[in-house]
Amino acid sequence: MSVIAIYSMKGGVGKSCTAVNLTWCSAMRSARRTLLWDLDPQGAASYIMDGEKSKKDRAQAMIAGDIKPSKLIKKTEYKNIDLLAADVSLRGLDRLFFQINKKRHLGKILKELEKDYDRIILDCPPGLTETSEQILRNADIVVVPVIPSPLSERALTNVQMFLDAKGRRHAPLLPVYTMVDRRRSIHNATLAQKPKWPVIPMSSAVEQMTDLKKPLGSFAAQSPAAISYAKIWRGIEKRLDKK
Numbered sequence: 001m002s003v004i005a006i007y008s009m010k011g012g013v014g015k016s017c018t019a020v021n022l023t024w025c026s027a028m029r030s031a032r033r034t035l036l037w038d039l040d041p042q043g044a045a046s047y048i049m050d051g052e053k054s055k056k057d058r059a060q061a062m063i064a065g066d067i068k069p070s071k072l073i074k075k076t077e078y079k080n081i082d083l084l085a086a087d088v089s090l091r092g093l094d095r096l097f098f099q100i101n102k103k104r105h106l107g108k109i110l111k112e113l114e115k116d117y118d119r120i121i122l123d124c125p126p127g128l129t130e131t132s133e134q135i136l137r138n139a140d141i142v143v144v145p146v147i148p149s150p151l152s153e154r155a156l157t158n159v160q161m162f163l164d165a166k167g168r169r170h171a172p173l174l175p176v177y178t179m180v181d182r183r184r185s186i187h188n189a190t191l192a193q194k195p196k197w198p199v200i201p202m203s204s205a206v207e208q209m210t211d212l213k214k215p216l217g218s219f220a221a222q223s224p225a226a227i228s229y230a231k232i233w234r235g236i237e238k239r240l241d242k243k
Contacts, residue, residue, distance in 0.1 A: 001118060024216070025230055035121070205226070
């Protein structure tokens with residue numbers, strides 16, 4: 001079982017859409033038993049995959065150990081995709097980790113899920129917090145969506161500096177340019193500086209995801225964005241094979 005975290009210090013960079021689409025690629029293109037675990041209290045990934053059907057205010061209780069993960073994990077309409085949905089109780093997750101004082105608590109939960117899944121995709125909350133520290137410590141790969149602009153790139157640099165300063169081994173970071181509009185000169189100039197970084201183009205199909213509550217691959221598989229996500233997933237699988 002491998003853990004792929006989708007993480008950014010900033011919100012609004014396409015993090016949840018990336019989590020949903022990579023989950024779909026894992027299950028449909030690689031036939032992996034895949035769990036999408038939404039840890040962002042905003043719950044955007046949960047909404048796309050499940051609408052408003054998930055039970056409320058129980059996500060933190062599960063992490064605290066009061067409820068078994070199996071009680072909250074739900075099947076989705078897609079083969080090989082299960083969902084562990086977010087809710088607003090996750091806003092207190094950092095305080096919970098501080099109170100229980102268990103640095104490896106999240107890793108223990110992931111270990112319990114190991115027998116049931118080949119891949120776990122984590123949609124992480126933004127910011128550098130105790131929650132994000134635990135996530136970054138337990139992931140095998142961290143996908144970092146970055147809008148091609150100076151502020152977004154600065155956020156990525158801050159994450160790298162934070163991890164290096166901790167002096168601990170951490171998962172490799174995989175930056176991905178998202179919401180790319182090649183009509184904008186600043187986007188083109190930024191892409192030219194990092195030509196090897198994967199690119200997800202700005203797309204009306206991506207915007208439709210929240211309306212249709214579906215991953216791109218299920219309704220726009222030949223769109224440029226869906227093709228880009230599939231390519232990124234192939235790269236992730238290659239990295240995991242080498243690991």
